[in-house]
Amino acid sequence: MGIVIAVISGKGGVGKTTATANLGLGIAINEKNCIVVDFDIGQRNLDMILGLENRVVYDLVQVMDGEAKLKQAIIKSKVNENLHFLAASQSKDKTVLESKKVKKLVAELRESYDYVILDSPAGIESGFEHTIEFADAAIIVVNPEVSSIRDADRAIGILDSKSQKVKNGEEVAKYLIINRISAEMVQSGEMLKSEDILNILNIKLLGKVPEDRGVIDASNQGKPVILNKKSYAGQAYTRIAGRLCGQKVDMKDIEISDTGLFKKLKGMFK
Amino acid sequence: MFDWLFGKKESASIAKDRLTIAIMSDRDSMNELPFMSEMKAEIVEVVKKYVGVRAVDIKKEIHGDLEALSIDVELDSTGGDNKLN
Numbered sequence: 001m002g003i004v005i006a007v008i009s010g011k012g013g014v015g016k017t018t019a020t021a022n023l024g025l026g027i028a029i030n031e032k033n034c035i036v037v038d039f040d041i042g043q044r045n046l047d048m049i050l051g052l053e054n055r056v057v058y059d060l061v062q063v064m065d066g067e068a069k070l071k072q073a074i075i076k077s078k079v080n081e082n083l084h085f086l087a088a089s090q091s092k093d094k095t096v097l098e099s100k101k102v103k104k105l106v107a108e109l110r111e112s113y114d115y116v117i118l119d120s121p122a123g124i125e126s127g128f129e130h131t132i133e134f135a136d137a138a139i140i141v142v143n144p145e146v147s148s149i150r151d152a153d154r155a156i157g158i159l160d161s162k163s164q165k166v167k168n169g170e171e172v173a174k175y176l177i178i179n180r181i182s183a184e185m186v187q188s189g190e191m192l193k194s195e196d197i198l199n200i201l202n203i204k205l206l207g208k209v210p211e212d213r214g215v216i217d218a219s220n221q222g223k224p225v226i227l228n229k230k231s232y233a234g235q236a237y238t239r240i241a242g243r244l245c246g247q248k249v250d251m252k253d254i255e256i257s258d259t260g261l262f263k264k265l266k267g268m269f270k
Numbered sequence: 271m272f273d274w275l276f277g278k279k280e281s282a283s284i285a286k287d288r289l290t291i292a293i294m295s296d297r298d299s300m301n302e303l304p305f306m307s308e309m310k311a312e313i314v315e316v317v318k319k320y321v322g323v324r325a326v327d328i329k330k331e332i333h334g335d336l337e338a339l340s341i342d343v344e345l346d347s348t349g350g351d352n353k354l355n
Contacts, residue, residue: 150293153293153296154296154300189281189283191282192286200293
């Protein structure tokens with residue numbers, strides 16, 4: 001029996017799909033059997049980030065509607081044999097999902113994989129609600145920026161009221177990834193500190209990911225940035241995946257970097 | 271860091287203050303319970319048996335992991351079905 005994790009954000013464009021792809025691959029690299037599922041019906045993107053867009057034959061809506069078998073629709077990654085992928089439907093819209101069918105699909109996936117990671121659509125509408133409904137845990141992705149943080153708080157509020165676990169009187173685990181941190185901007189007081197974001201959202205930190213040009217370079221090629229050992233964002237995802245696999249990985253404080261202004265300032269006081 | 275130098279507040283701390291207020295108000299409006307007005311009416315009925323009631327205010331409060339309903343009943347000494355004084 002695996003664990004089901006929904007990756008959510010509220011606001012779009014903060015790096016949810018990138019996080020899903022990299023954590024999925026990171027978990028697979030840690031030799032756990034993992035499947036990543038694109039729940040963003042009508043705006044399929046996880047296939048592109050994983051470089052699997054040419055191999056999609058059947059999607060999850062076809063599986064839920066009985067038009068295809070689950071085994072036929074699941075794609076095995078070329079990069080790591082522990083990583084599997086189930087695509088969203090591109091031709092339908094988010095309203096096609098039904099609670100009963102989602103429940104059945106999630107239960108089946110939980111039987112076969114150690115980790116089931118669901119990439120939620122942005123927003124807080126029905127597509128989002130279906131993604132979180134049967135999840136054991138949620139990873140909330142934010143950028144250190146007011147609109148992202150405010151929208152994340154709304155998404156967390158809905159998670160706390162609509163999750164099946166909460167309705168059963170249990171707790172749904174929630175963890176935060178702060179993405180696209182610029183150490184230089186935090187140091188100069190132009191960007192919110194992680195500590196402040198955690199206090200405002202009242203949530204546990206899973207990891208911090210720095211702003212990194214390597215992320216776009218990776219998505220251009222369909223090779224998740226975690227494969228790029230030199231990339232700081234890739235290294236951050238490696239640490240986060242390790243934590244998700246139960247390893248004790250120290251929280252690296254990427255907000256204190258020895259680059260730019262901060263380095264110069266430190267130099268001045270030497 | 272440069273507050274003292276330029277007399278300007280760092281924008282990150284402005285963001286923190288604005289977010290704290292915006293999120294507090296978002297959470298308040300989300301905690302409007304659907305059965306609130308019905309529950310208020312019933313509380314008024316019960317309390318009115320003993321003392322006069324001017325207003326009832328119900329708030330959902332969240333303190334960490336604890337959720338509570340805070341109910342304020344404002345009394346009206348001139349009313350009530352069964353007057354105490």
